[in-house]
Amino acid sequence: MSSDATRSASPVEQWGVFETALRGPAEGNPFTDVTFSAVFRQGERAFPVTGFYDGDGVYRLRFMPDATGEWHYETRGNRPELDGRSGTFTALAPSAGNHGPVRVRDSFHFIHADGTPFIPFGTTCYAWIHQSGALQRQTLQTLAGAPFNKLRMCILPKWYPFNHVEPERYPFEGTPPRQWDFARFNPAFFRHLDTCVADLCTLGIEADLILFHPYDEDRFGFHREHCEVHWGFDRMGEANDDRYLRYVIARYAAYRNVWWSLANEWDFVKPKQPSDWLRLGGIIQAEDPHRRLASIHNGGCDFDHAQPWITHCSLQKPHTDGARAYRDRYRKPVIYDECHYEGNIPQSWGNLTAEKMVAQFWSAWINGAYCGHGETYLAPDEVLWWSKGGVLRGRSPACLAFMKTLLADAPSNGAPMNPPYWETWGVPDEYYLVHLHEQQPAKWKIRLSGDNARFKASLIDPWAMTIAPLGEFHGDAELDLPPGRTHLVLRFVRVHHTH
Amino acid sequence: MSSDATRSASPVEQWGVFETALRGPAEGNPFTDVTFSAVFRQGERAFPVTGFYDGDGVYRLRFMPDATGEWHYETRGNRPELDGRSGTFTALAPSAGNHGPVRVRDSFHFIHADGTPFIPFGTTCYAWIHQSGALQRQTLQTLAGAPFNKLRMCILPKWYPFNHVEPERYPFEGTPPRQWDFARFNPAFFRHLDTCVADLCTLGIEADLILFHPYDEDRFGFHREHCEVHWGFDRMGEANDDRYLRYVIARYAAYRNVWWSLANEWDFVKPKQPSDWLRLGGIIQAEDPHRRLASIHNGGCDFDHAQPWITHCSLQKPHTDGARAYRDRYRKPVIYDECHYEGNIPQSWGNLTAEKMVAQFWSAWINGAYCGHGETYLAPDEVLWWSKGGVLRGRSPACLAFMKTLLADAPSNGAPMNPPYWETWGVPDEYYLVHLHEQQPAKWKIRLSGDNARFKASLIDPWAMTIAPLGEFHGDAELDLPPGRTHLVLRFVRVHHTH
Numbered sequence: 002m003s004s005d006a007t008r009s010a011s012p013v014e015q016w017g018v019f020e021t022a023l024r025g026p027a028e029g030n031p032f033t034d035v036t037f038s039a040v041f042r043q044g045e046r047a048f049p050v051t052g053f054y055d056g057d058g059v060y061r062l063r064f065m066p067d068a069t070g071e072w073h074y075e076t077r078g079n080r081p082e083l084d085g086r087s088g089t090f091t092a093l094a095p096s097a098g099n100h101g102p103v104r105v106r107d108s109f110h111f112i113h114a115d116g117t118p119f120i121p122f123g124t125t126c127y128a129w130i131h132q133s134g135a136l137q138r139q140t141l142q143t144l145a146g147a148p149f150n151k152l153r154m155c156i157l158p159k160w161y162p163f164n165h166v167e168p169e170r171y172p173f174e175g176t177p178p179r180q181w182d183f184a185r186f187n188p189a190f191f192r193h194l195d196t197c198v199a200d201l202c203t204l205g206i207e208a209d210l211i212l213f214h215p216y217d218e219d220r221f222g223f224h225r226e227h228c229e230v231h232w233g234f235d236r237m238g239e240a241n242d243d244r245y246l247r248y249v250i251a252r253y254a255a256y257r258n259v260w261w262s263l264a265n266e267w268d269f270v271k272p273k274q275p276s277d278w279l280r281l282g283g284i285i286q287a288e289d290p291h292r293r294l295a296s297i298h299n300g301g302c303d304f305d306h307a308q309p310w311i312t313h314c315s316l317q318k319p320h321t322d323g324a325r326a327y328r329d330r331y332r333k334p335v336i337y338d339e340c341h342y343e344g345n346i347p348q349s350w351g352n353l354t355a356e357k358m359v360a361q362f363w364s365a366w367i368n369g370a371y372c373g374h375g376e377t378y379l380a381p382d383e384v385l386w387w388s389k390g391g392v393l394r395g396r397s398p399a400c401l402a403f404m405k406t407l408l409a410d411a412p413s414n415g416a417p418m419n420p421p422y423w424e425t426w427g428v429p430d431e432y433y434l435v436h437l438h439e440q441q442p443a444k445w446k447i448r449l450s451g452d453n454a455r456f457k458a459s460l461i462d463p464w465a466m467t468i469a470p471l472g473e474f475h476g477d478a479e480l481d482l483p484p485g486r487t488h489l490v491l492r493f494v495r496v497h498h499t500h
Numbered sequence: 501m502s503s504d505a506t507r508s509a510s511p512v513e514q515w516g517v518f519e520t521a522l523r524g525p526a527e528g529n530p531f532t533d534v535t536f537s538a539v540f541r542q543g544e545r546a547f548p549v550t551g552f553y554d555g556d557g558v559y560r561l562r563f564m565p566d567a568t569g570e571w572h573y574e575t576r577g578n579r580p581e582l583d584g585r586s587g588t589f590t591a592l593a594p595s596a597g598n599h600g601p602v603r604v605r606d607s608f609h610f611i612h613a614d615g616t617p618f619i620p621f622g623t624t625c626y627a628w629i630h631q632s633g634a635l636q637r638q639t640l641q642t643l644a645g646a647p648f649n650k651l652r653m654c655i656l657p658k659w660y661p662f663n664h665v666e667p668e669r670y671p672f673e674g675t676p677p678r679q680w681d682f683a684r685f686n687p688a689f690f691r692h693l694d695t696c697v698a699d700l701c702t703l704g705i706e707a708d709l710i711l712f713h714p715y716d717e718d719r720f721g722f723h724r725e726h727c728e729v730h731w732g733f734d735r736m737g738e739a740n741d742d743r744y745l746r747y748v749i750a751r752y753a754a755y756r757n758v759w760w761s762l763a764n765e766w767d768f769v770k771p772k773q774p775s776d777w778l779r780l781g782g783i784i785q786a787e788d789p790h791r792r793l794a795s796i797h798n799g800g801c802d803f804d805h806a807q808p809w810i811t812h813c814s815l816q817k818p819h820t821d822g823a824r825a826y827r828d829r830y831r832k833p834v835i836y837d838e839c840h841y842e843g844n845i846p847q848s849w850g851n852l853t854a855e856k857m858v859a860q861f862w863s864a865w866i867n868g869a870y871c872g873h874g875e876t877y878l879a880p881d882e883v884l885w886w887s888k889g890g891v892l893r894g895r896s897p898a899c900l901a902f903m904k905t906l907l908a909d910a911p912s913n914g915a916p917m918n919p920p921y922w923e924t925w926g927v928p929d930e931y932y933l934v935h936l937h938e939q940q941p942a943k944w945k946i947r948l949s950g951d952n953a954r955f956k957a958s959l960i961d962p963w964a965m966t967i968a969p970l971g972e973f974h975g976d977a978e979l980d981l982p983p984g985r986t987h988l989v990l991r992f993v994r995v996h997h998t999h
Contacts, residue, residue: 349922423848
C-alpha cells in the first residue's frame with residue numbers, strides 16, 4: 002500500500018460522526034459473506050471498528066473521534082477492494098451544543114464528555130420511527146419544545162394495543178407479516194433510522210435505543226390471553242439475533258447520543274432465556290468501540306445489573322423511592338425509565354394523574370435516582386405519545402421543565418441523606434431539598450448545620466411551579482407550613498457572603 | 501386430697517376468663533421463689549396453665565374454656581397450700597357479642613372461634629394505659645364510636661417525642677427513673693392492665709399487646725442523635741426479660757381478645773440481638789396454653805416470619821401494595837400494622853393526608869392484606885391519638901367505617917387476582933373489586949365471566965363515601981369513568997336470580 006492510496010477526508014468535529022464508504026461486492030449476501038472492519042488510531046490509541054453493508058455495493062465505516070487532531074484508519078476485509086485501505090481525517094473542536102457523549106459520573110450520575118452535567122429527563126415514544134412521515138415530524142417538533150433530553154425508542158417495530166399499524170419499512174428483507182430473510186437487512190429502514198438518531202442528536206436528546214422487545218404478538222380475547230406471533234422479530238433465533246445486534250452496533254455506535262437498551266421488559270420476551278441476554282450483553286461489551294451507556298429494562302423481574310456491560314440500572318417500578326437498594330448493591334446510576342405513565346387508558350400502567358407523574362420524578366431524585374416520563378391519553382386516532390409520538394396533551398411536562406430548571410442549580414455532589422434527614426437530598430451544611438410526598442406537616446424541623454451559617458429557605462410547589470421565599474434560617478430550624486397541601490418541596494441554600 | 505377439697509366455682513361463659521385465687525406465702529420474693537400452675541381438663545383434653553402472684557399473698561390462675569360443659573383443674577406448686585388443689589366449674593354458652601378468640605382462617609385471613617368473620621381494622625394508641633384516668637376513659641369512649649376492632653398498645657411505658665410523661669404506675673417495684681427491682685412486679689400496674697384489656701374486650705376490640713419496644717431513651721440534640729437510658733425496660737437482661745414475658749403470658753393469655761406482638765420495631769431495640777427474639781418467641785410458643793395470635797413488628801428490617809410461633813406478618817412499610825411476596829413466602833396473613841399515620845407532625849411517618857391513609861387500607865386489601873390506622877395531629881397538650889389516645893380529629897376513621905361496612909358484604913373466599921386482572925380482588929365469575937389508586941382511566945375494561953351472567957356494577961368513592969350504581973354488565977365489559985377523580989373503587993357483583 003502506497004501513501005498515495007491514503008484517502009484524506011473532510012474534517013469532522015470532535016464527538017461527531019466520521020463516515021467513509023468503500024465500494025465492494027453487491028452479489029451473494031454481502032451481510033453474511035463479506036467481512037469489513039478498520040482500526041482507527043490517534044497516536045498510541047487504537048479503536049477497532051466494524052463496518053457495515055448499506056446496500057448497492059456500498060460498505061461504510063462510522064467512527065466518533067473522542068479527541069481533536071489527526072486521525073488515521075486502515076481497513077481489513079475478506080475482499081481485496083475492502084482490505085488494506087487507509088485514510089486520515091482531522092477532528093476539529095466541537096461546535097456549540099455538542100457536549101460529547103454522556104458517561105457515568107461519580108458512580109451514580111451522568112456527565113457529558115466536555116463536563117456539562119447531564120440530568121436525565123427521559124420520555125418514551127417506543128414506535129415513533131415506525132409512524133408516518135408527518136407524524137414523525139410532529140414528534141420532533143414536540144420534542145423541540147419539551148423538557149426531555151432522553152428518548153426511549155424501539156428499533157424493531159411494535160405490535161401491541163394502540164399499535165396495530167404496519168410500518169412503511171421493515172428492518173429485514175421480506176414480506177409482512179412473517180416472510181423474512183433475517184440474514185438480509187433492509188438498508189432503507191436503517192438509513193431512515195440514521196436520520197432519526199441524528200435528528201434527536203441535533204435536538205440534544207439521547208436516543209435510548211431498545212434493541213429487543215416483547216411486542217410482537219397478535220393477542221386475541223378480551224384480555225388478550227391468546228397470542229400468535231405477528232412478525233416474529235422477537236424469536237429470530239440466536240444466529241439472527243447476534244447478527245442483527247452486531248449490525249446495529251456497527252451502524253450506530255458512532256453517534257454520540259446513542260445509548261443501548263438491550264431489551265424492554267426483558268423477562269416478558271418469552272422466546273429468550275437469561276443466557277440469551279447474557280450472550281447478547283457480551284456482544285455489546287466486546288464490539289462497541291465507543292463504550293456507550295448500556296442497560297436492560299425489566300418487566301416484573303429485575304435483571305442482574307452487576308453484569309459488566311451494564312452501565313446503569315434501567316428500572317420499571319410502580320414506586321420510585323427504592324433506589325438506595327439498587328445504588329448500594331450495584332454502585333451504578335439508577336433510572337426509573339418506566340414508573341407508569343400520565344394518561345387515562347384502562348391499562349393499569351397508563352393512567353396516572355399528572356401530579357403523580359411529577360411526584361414520581363421528585364421521589365426518584367430525592368432518593369438518588371432519575372426518572373422517565375410517558376403519556377397515554379386516549380385519542381380517537383390511537384396516537385398516544387408513549388408509543389407513536391405526536392403531541393403532548395398532559396400537564397406533567399411543564400412541571401418537569403420547572404423541575405429540570407430548578408435542579409440545574411442544585412449542587413452536583415448532592416446525594417440522598419441519611420436519618421435524621423428523611424426524604425432529604427443535598428450536601429451537608431450547604432444545600433438541602435426535602436420532598437414531602439403525600440404529607441401535610443404543619444411544622445417541619447431541620448438541622449441546617451453545626452455552625453451558624455444562614456440558609457435561604459424556599460417553599461417549592463412542583464405542581465403550581467412556584468418558589469416562595471420563607472426567609473433565612475440557621476442551626477436547628479423549625480418552619481410553619483401551609484395546611485392541606487401535599488407534594489411540596491423545601492429547599493435550603495446556604496448564604497455565602499463575599500467580601 | 502379428698503373430693504371435699506374440690507372447689508366448685510361459679511360458671512363462666514365459653515371463651516370467658518375463668519379465674520381462681522389461692523392464698524400462699526407473701527414473704528420472700530413470691531415472684532421468684534414460688535412456682536404455681538395447674539392443669540385444666542375436659543374429658544381427654546388437658547391444658548397446662550401457669551399461675552401468677554398478684555401481691556398480698558394471693559396467687560391466681562386464669563383460664564379460657566374453649567368449650568361449654570364441665571371443666572376440672574388441679575394445681576401444682578412448691579408450697580403445700582398451692583399444691584394439689586382441685587376445682588371444677590361449668591362453661592356456659594357464650595353471651596351475645598362473645599364470638600370467641602380470633603384465629604387464622606384459610607392461611608391469609610382471620611375468623612372468630614364461633615365462625616364470625618374478623619377483618620382487622622386496627623388502630624394504634626401505644627401508651628394509652630399510661631395516661632391519666634380521665635384520658636383513658638376518653639380513649640375508650642372514642643373507641644366505642646370508632647370503626648376499629650384491634651388496638652396496638654404497649655405494656656411497658658413509652659418515652660419518646662410527644663411522650664415525656666411519667667406514668668402513674670410502673671410494671672416493676674422501684675423508683676423512677678432507673679431504680680428497679682426487675683424481679684418484683686407491681687401488681688397494681690397489672691391489675692390496671694387487666695381492666696384495660698377487659699374494657700377493650702367489652703368493646704369488641706382485640707388488644708394487640710406489644711411486649712417489648714425501643715422507646716425508652718432520653719434523646720438529646722435537635723435530631724435526638726444522642727441518647728441516654730430512661731427507665732431501662734428495654735435492657736433488663738435475659739433473665740428479667742424472660743420472667744416478665746412469662747408473667748404476662750400467665751396473666752393475660754386467658755383473655756380471648758389478646759394478641760401477642762413480641763416487639764414494636766424489633767430491629768430498633770438496640771440492646772437485643774436476633775437470638776433474644778428467637779428465645780422470647782420460643783417462650784410464647786411453649787407457654788401460652790391458648791395459642792394466641794402472635795407476631796413481631798419491624799422497624800427497617802423484616803423479621804423471619806417463618807418462625808413457628810408467628811401466626812401472621814405484622815409489617816411496617818411506607819407502601820401497602822407488596823403483600824403478595826409475604827403471602828407467597830410465609831403463607832400467613834399479612835397486616836400492615838404501620839404504614840405511616842394521618843397527621844401533620846414533622847416526623848416523616850406522621851403526616852399523611854386522610855385520603856392517603858384511606859388509600860393505604862384499600863391498597864392493602866386489594867393485594868390480600870390488612871392495614872392499621874394511626875393519627876398524629878399536632879396538639880398543644882401533646883395528646884396525639886397514636887400514642888396517648890383521647891379523641892380522633894382526622895377524617896380517615898369515617899372513611900374506614902364506610903370501607904369496613906362495604907367489606908362485610910364481600911365474599912369470604914375473595915383473593916387478589918392475577919393478570920390480566922390488575923389491582924383486582926375477588927372471586928372469579930362472582931365478585932370483583934378494582935382499586936384505581938392514583939389512576940384516572942377514562943375507560944375501564946374487565947372480563948366479568950366466561951358465561952353470560954350479569955353483574956351489578958358500582959362506582960365506589962372511598963373518600964366521598966358514596967356507592968353509585970353504574971348499571972348491569974356481562975361478559976367483556978367496558979365502562980366510562982368520570983374524569984379527574986382518583987382512588988376510586990369499582991365493584992362488580994354477580995346477579996343471582998332466584999325462582
